[in-house]
Amino acid sequence: MSVLSGLVCVHNEEARLAECLKRLAFCDEIVVVADRCTDRSEAIARKMGARVVSGIFPVEGLRKAAGVAACRGDWILELDADETVTPALAREIRETVARADAGDWYQVPVDNFVGAQLVRHGWGGSFGASSVARLFRKGAKRWKSERVHPGTTFTGVYGGRLNNAILHKVDDDIADMIQRLNRYTALRGQDLADSGEIKSLWDDLFRGVRRFCKCYVSRKGYKEGDMGFLIAVMAGLYPLLSNLKAREIQSLNGVRTARPAGTAVIDLDIEEARLGHSA
Numbered sequence: 670m671s672v673l674s675g676l677v678c679v680h681n682e683e684a685r686l687a688e689c690l691k692r693l694a695f696c697d698e699i700v701v702v703a704d705r706c707t708d709r710s711e712a713i714a715r716k717m718g719a720r721v722v723s724g725i726f727p728v729e730g731l732r733k734a735a736g737v738a739a740c741r742g743d744w745i746l747e748l749d750a751d752e753t754v755t756p757a758l759a760r761e762i763r764e765t766v767a768r769a770d771a772g773d774w775y776q777v778p779v780d781n782f783v784g785a786q787l788v789r790h791g792w793g794g795s796f797g798a799s800s801v802a803r804l805f806r807k808g809a810k811r812w813k814s815e816r817v818h819p820g821t822t823f824t825g826v827y828g829g830r831l832n833n834a835i836l837h838k839v840d841d842d843i844a845d846m847i848q849r850l851n852r853y854t855a856l857r858g859q860d861l862a863d864s865g866e867i868k869s870l871w872d873d874l875f876r877g878v879r880r881f882c883k884c885y886v887s888r889k890g891y892k893e894g895d896m897g898f899l900i901a902v903m904a905g906l907y908p909l910l911s912n913l914k915a916r917e918i919q920s921l922n923g924v925r926t927a928r929p930a931g932t933a934v935i936d937l938d939i940e941e942a943r944l945g946h947s948a
Contacts, residue, residue, distance in 0.1 A: 670767075671742075671743055671744050671766040671767055672697045672698075672741065672742035672743055672744065673695075673696045673697050673698075673742050673744045673745075673746060673762070673763070673766055674696060674697065674698050674699070674700055674740035674741060674742030674744065674745050674746070674807075675690075675693035675696035675698070675699040675700070675745075675746050675748065676699075676700050676702070676733075676736045676737065676740055676745050676746065676747045676748070677689060677690065677693070677699070677700070677701050677702070677714075677719075677736075677747075677748050677749065677750060678701075678702040678704065678729075678732045678733060678736055678749070679701060679702065679703055679704065679706065679710050679714075679750045680703075680704045680705060680706060680710075681706055681707060681708045681710060682706075682708075682710050682750035682751075683708040683709040683710050683713055685750045685751050685838070686701075686710055686713050686714065686750050687713050687717065688753060689748060689749075689750050689751070689752060689753055690713075690714065690717045690719060691717070692753040692754045692755075692759070693746070693748070693754060695754075695759040695762075695763060696742075696746060697742055698720065698740070698741060698742060699714075699717070699718065699719040699720070700719060700720050700721075700722065700736055700739045700740050701714035701719045701720070701721050701722070702721075702722045702724070702726070702732050702733075702735055702736040702739075703721055703722065703723045703724075704724065704725070704726045704732050705724075705725055705726075706723070711723060720739065722735050722736060722739050727816065728814055728815065728816055728819075729812065729815065729816060729817060729818070729819050730812035730813055730814050730815065730819045731814075733747070733812045733819075734812060737807060737810075740807060742807065743806060743807055744766045744804070744805070744806055744807070745804075745805055745806075745807055745810075746762060746803060746804050747803045747804075747805075747810075748803065748835070749837075751837060751838045751839065752779075752835050752836065752837045752838075753835070753836045754835060754836075755833060755834070755836060757833045758777070758831070758833035758834065758835065761831055761832060761833050762804060762831070765804070765828070765831065766804075771828060772825070772826040772827055772828020772829065773805065773806045773809040773823070773824070773825025773826045773827070773828065774802055774804065774805035774806065774809045774810060774823050774825060774826075774827060774828060775802065775803075775804040775805070775827075775828045775829060775830065775831055776800045776801065776802050776829070776830040776831070777800065777801055777802070777803045777804055777830075777831050777834070777835055778799065778800050778830065778831065778832075778833070778834035778835070779798060779799055779800060779801055779834055779835050779837050780834040780835070780836050780837065781797055781799070781837045781839045782836070782837065782838050782839060783839060783840045783841075783842070783843075783846065783896060784840070784841055784842050786896065788893050788896055788897070788900070789892075789893070790888060790889040790890050790891075790892045790893050790897060791884045791885060791888050791889065791890025791891075791892075791893055791896075791897040791900045791901055792884070792888065792900065793880070793883060793884045793888055793904055794880035794881075794883065794884055794903075794904030794905065794907055794908075795818055795853070795857075795904070795907050795908075796850070796853070796884075796900065796903045796904040796907055797839060797900065797904075799888075800830065801835070802821065802823065803835070804831070805823070806825065808824070809823055809824050809825045810822075810823055811823075811824075815857075815860050816856040816857070816859055816860050817853050817856040817857055817860075818853070843899065846899070846903065847903075850903050850906065850907065850910070851910075853907070853911075854906075854907060854910040854911045854914055855914055857907075857911035857914075857915075858910075858911050858912070858913075858914030858915040858917070858918055859914075859915070859918060860915075861911060861912060861915035862914075862915040862916075862918035862919050862922070867912050867915045867916055867919070868908070868912050870912075873908050873909040873912045873913075874909065876908045876909075877905040877906060877907075877908055877909045878905060880901075880904045880905045880907065880908065881901045881902065881904060881905035882901075883904075884897075884900060884901040884904045884905075885897065885898065885901035
């Protein structure tokens with residue numbers, strides 16, 4: 670019999686975590702990775718029967734890897750705190766992992782909500798997804814070392830796409846959407862500055878226009894009216910803002926490096942992956 674683990678990584682998600690974990694009751698166990706939480710997220714997770722992994726994880730891939738390592742199941746369903754599983758999806762997942770001919774990883778559709786509005790079309794360009802690979806056998810999924818939306822690699826057999834969707838409350842409103850764009854591009858800018866893979870302004874503009882067209886036309890964002898147009902604009906701005914912020918970071922680092930002689934510099938070392946496992 671297959672054992673299914675539900676995995677949720679959080680940072681200060683006390684307002685949404687209980688509902689997310691309640692919908693994971695069909696799993697055989699729940700593991701919550703608490704990244705630098707200063708609110709009641711850890712207490713809520715423990716109260717609802719989850720095992721908690723506490724630590725400091727500046728890189729998203731470290732959070733995911735720590736969570737997978739703590740899972741005891743041979744199958745893992747990965748969720749974010751702003752996502753929930755419907756009863757229909759829960760049944761489909763249990764039926765899928767119980768099959769003798771099951772693959773090693775599956776794509777799961779996502780129904781994205783901005784406030785109360787369901788937005789089905791136009792997602793993409795690192796600003797949203799309409800399908801995610803969240804159901805997989807332990808060991809089949811790996812994350813790259815990036816701060817936000819890290820790339821992933823898979824081993825084994827692709828099992829296909831499930832029929833029922835995860836419900837994702839992606840943003841509360843347009844203001845929340847803009848704040849998310851600012852947050853994501855800041856993290857992506859740090860990754861680019863670290864790697865030195867900063868594109869030219871013209872390359873950024875070309876990629877931005879291409880992403881806008883892909884989201885608005887190819888992925889039918891036009892069907893969503895004003896919201897579809899806005900999502901396409903956000904997706905188009907993503908590479909441009911990320912690279913501008915990366916250049917700003919590099920410029921600031923250059924200023925710090927060029928301090929005059931005798932200037933005191935204080936280095937602060939942050940432990941990137943200090944884990945504390947608690948039952």
